[in-house]
Amino acid sequence: MKKKVLALLLASAMVASLAACGGTSTDNGGSTDSGNSGSTTTSTDGGNTTTTEAEPYVLEDLYITVDGTVTANVDNRQDAFVEQWEAAVSERIGHPIKLHINQPEHSGYSDKVSQLLTTGQPGDGSYPDALIMSATMFRQYQSTGILWNLADAYANAEFQSRITLPSINENMKTSSGELYGFAPTYGNGCVTYVKQSWLDAAGLKIDDIKTYDDYYNMLKAFSNGKTTGVIAAGFGKLDEAPYINYMPEFWQGAYPSFYQKDGTWVDGFQEQATIDALDRLATAYKDGLIDKDTEEATTKIAREKFFSNDQTTSEGVFTYWAGTWLRTLTDNMEKQEVDSELGDDRLVQLPPIKEIKDTWGGYINREAPVWVITDDGDGDDSREQAIFDALLDTMLDGDKVQTLWTYGAEDVHWSTKAEEFVTNPDDPEKKKEYKYEDGQFHLRPTPNDPNSIWKKNHLDAVLVIAPLTNGFVDSDPLVEKGNKFFTENCVDAPQAAASDTLTEVNSDIVSDKTKLMNEVVTGKKTGADAIAEYQAKWGDTAQTILDELNAQ
Amino acid sequence: MSKKVLATEDGTVIRHKPLGTRIWNHRGYYIMFLPVLIYVLIIYYWPMLGVRYSFYDYTLKKIEFVGFKHFQSMFFGKDSSDFWRSFFNTLQLSIMKLIITTATSVIVSVFINEMGNLLAKKALQTVIYLPHFMSWTVTAAIFTLFLSASSTGMINETLKEWGLITESIDFLHEPALWRPVFYLVNIWKETGWGTVIFLATLSGINPELYEAADIDGATRMQKIWYVTVPALANTVLIVLILNLAKVLNMFESVFVMYNTRVLDVSDVISTYVYRKTFLSAIPNYGYTTAVGLFKSLVGCMLVLVCNWASKKVRGRGII
Known part of the structure; x- marks a missing residue:
């Protein structure tokens, strides 16, 4: 009998634990209504309707999840950034607020975000109140109900009067006018960099490279012995829009994913343009013009091989991000003592070749990464509005907070105080002295690398949609040159696709497409065979996705 | 009462x-x-x-x-081809790896046992143990660098220098070569550690057996074949049985070495679950849990089979 009682007790405990495990908490944790935004609740009592103003929401703790684009990371004095942000925003919103930053490793960011959003609840400390999403991630999440529609908050934001690029966010609105993400900058894109010394050695001029044939001949001239023409992080980056931006000269007018063509969604991977692009890549690979490490290289590996101090196994061409990265690549070549005599002229930017101009029109300007606010689903917008007010509205205040997001912490990453410092003091050839007057805005040495100068924090001063009003501008002629070149030679990327079926099968499709692409480029099959194989396995699914997209 | x-x-x-x-x-x-x-x-x-x-x-x-939607999809539906591919790859890679590394461990143990110079013996043991303590990430990075098909790949460049090949061999991307390379890397990493248990067994062999063989005029090879190997047989069997229970737990060694071009021969259940879970923007944890549950059930059955085999061989089970 006692055994039965014991068994019953154990079974009850099991049932109770199952029930507890399946339950969901609706507790919002420490955050309650916002000081900036009250909420109104209406109740009906015995036929009499009474309207009461709810207690204002006080956002005391703000939890954000960010990727590697916030360069003021823990190794680079994020503590100073957080401290100054808290002081500036507390003053602005009228009550103390604490900022908690969760910065997962950049390459695994989307996996981490997916885990956080699946397992957490608003207010539990690890669940983000707001976070950064790439355009691809954003499109997939925007219809899940997990993101807050910030259209009204955006329309009423303080920064509206200073926006110079309103179309970026307006274009992100759904057909019914909802806006689930906020882009503080435009997207930027990649341009093709060529080493001037390699051009000189081959007797070529950048202005003479106008067509794909010219480009191909340049790569041939660069490929000699162990050197190769070009390297990239993958022949195509099929898991990240805009997919073709690391090897645009080969992809030309192809777009190996779902995109809108003349108002109708199509599967670009099945188009003839993709078959042609794959065959072009295969020919160049066979001719030894594409570095064989390209297939598996990460962006870090590709970059480091390009500016390696062993130029005998390097490459002459590298397509990478425009603007600030022109400076970063040049500085890294300087560090590795590559073409030092050429100074800031060691890299030249290749204008889009004719085949790119005739199809896309220029280099691709990717869809901007966005900030999103998570919706706690309680039907009350006070929490979400408070997050918008504290985080996003202040992010583009034109002054203190925007400077924090643009350049980092004052007197840590930048300063206006008179000071002198020296980089590479122990190396006579690289030693450089800096001297600034009182009141002169300048960037300071990078906290974790005092031999290089800090470049920027999260926002790029040139790409931002509402410029700083305090006149703090880091005027690096090389960066300006890079940005000018890109803006003059870019076109907007197609909008990323999002549908239920695509979300469900996307990782499998990307995996298969990448496999097929690599097999074609390395000569295992032809482009036509690869696309036929893709159609046999994914043709029906692709059609379902297209039907869903075209029905939206 | x-x-x-x-x-x-x-x-x-x-x-x-x-x-x-x-x-x-x-x-x-x-x-x-x-x-x-x-x-x-x-x-x-x-x-x-x-x-x-x-x-x-x-x-x-x-x-x-x-x-049972996920189980239906896994066994018979749209995910079945990838799932079964990973399942059979898991069995094949694990069992082959187990047999090959056990065999090499036995051979190396016998050789070490035969070495007369104690200093050289200890030095060799230390050297071959070391790779076991290296993480799989570092191991993969080293072999990727050595085997790269680009101009920085040491093996290919050496073979070219010697005139043995004209075109680089893509060791890690060719489906036909990936498994042999995987087994070789496993041999390099785990053989030394695998010798520990066999050397312990060899040190327990009664010296009188070797003395008797000497009196009978046995050669060195005959002593190995008729004394050493039979003495090791039971241990080899036990090691195989104990490790058989763990064959489905294969992740890190494959994860750090595989790539999209060799998925057909390298994708195992754990890497399949990883991809379905962490490379999807919005994963369906239900499906990956179903795959995990199936793997656990098969693993459980293998443990029971090994337990039965262990009872038969050495008179007591492993659980």
Whole structure:
């Protein structure tokens, strides 16, 4: 009998634990209504309707999840950034607020975000109140109900009067006018960099490279012995829009994913343009013009091989991000003592070749990464509005907070105080002295690398949609040159696709497409065979996705 | 409640007090055991409740009961080709790896055992143990660098220098070459560690057997074949049986070495689950839990088979 009682007790405990495990908490944790935004609740009592103003929401703790684009990371004095942000925003919103930053490793960011959003609840400390999403991630999440529609908050934001690029966010609105993400900058894109010394050695001029044939001949001239023409992080980056931006000269007018063509969604991977692009890549690979490490290289590996101090196994061409990265690549070549005599002229930017101009029109300007606010689903917008007010509205205040997001912490990453410092003091050839007057805005040495100068924090001063009003501008002629070149030679990327079926099968499709692409480029099959194989396995699914997209 | 009376075969009568009384009488022991019980329940059994999600669609905040949908998709539906590919790859890679590394460990153990110079013997043992302590990430990075098909790949460039090849061999991307390379890397990394148990067995062989063989005029090879190898046979069998239970637990070694071009020959269950879970923007945890549950069930069956085999071979089980 006692055994039965014991068994019953154990079974009850099991049932109770199952029930507890399946339950969901609706507790919002420490955050309650916002000081900036009250909420109104209406109740009906015995036929009499009474309207009461709810207690204002006080956002005391703000939890954000960010990727590697916030360069003021823990190794680079994020503590100073957080401290100054808290002081500036507390003053602005009228009550103390604490900022908690969760910065997962950049390459695994989307996996981490997916885990956080699946397992957490608003207010539990690890669940983000707001976070950064790439355009691809954003499109997939925007219809899940997990993101807050910030259209009204955006329309009423303080920064509206200073926006110079309103179309970026307006274009992100759904057909019914909802806006689930906020882009503080435009997207930027990649341009093709060529080493001037390699051009000189081959007797070529950048202005003479106008067509794909010219480009191909340049790569041939660069490929000699162990050197190769070009390297990239993958022949195509099929898991990240805009997919073709690391090897645009080969992809030309192809777009190996779902995109809108003349108002109708199509599967670009099945188009003839993709078959042609794959065959072009295969020919160049066979001719030894594409570095064989390209297939598996990460962006870090590709970059480091390009500016390696062993130029005998390097490459002459590298397509990478425009603007600030022109400076970063040049500085890294300087560090590795590559073409030092050429100074800031060691890299030249290749204008889009004719085949790119005739199809896309220029280099691709990717869809901007966005900030999103998570919706706690309680039907009350006070929490979400408070997050918008504290985080996003202040992010583009034109002054203190925007400077924090643009350049980092004052007197840590930048300063206006008179000071002198020296980089590479122990190396006579690289030693450089800096001297600034009182009141002169300048960037300071990078906290974790005092031999290089800090470049920027999260926002790029040139790409931002509402410029700083305090006149703090880091005027690096090389960066300006890079940005000018890109803006003059870019076109907007197609909008990323999002549908239920695509979300469900996307990782499998990307995996298969990448496999097929690599097999074609390395000569295992032809482009036509690869696309036929893709159609046999994914043709029906692709059609379902297209039907869903075209029905939206 | 009366005492329970049990009679043994020889007629001895054992009187058991009621369970409650016995627990009360030994309450001190039960109280001491309680923290361990709670720890085991929370750490080992509580997470197992998550297996129920294999019967649910679980994406972001949406949890919906779907019955056997995921199992149907896994075995017969749209995911079946990838799932079965990973399942059979797991079995093939694990079992081949087990056989090859065990065989090389035995051979190396015998050679080490035959070495007369104690200093050289100890030095060799130390050198071949070292790779075991290297992480799989570092191991993969080293071999990727050595085997790269680009101009920085040491093996290819050396073979070219010697005139043995004209075109680089893409060791890590050719489906036909990936498995042999995988087995070789495993041999390099795990052979040394695998010799520990065999060397212990060899040191326990009665020297009189070798002396008797000497008197009979046996050559060195004959002594190895007729004395050493038979003495090792039982240990080899036990090692194989014990490791067979773990064959499905293969992840890190494959994960750091595989790539999209060799998925057909390299994708194992754990890497398949990883991709389905972490490379999807919005993963369905229900499906991946179902795959995990299936893997656990097969693993459980393998443990039972090994337990049975162990009882047969050495007279006692492994659990």
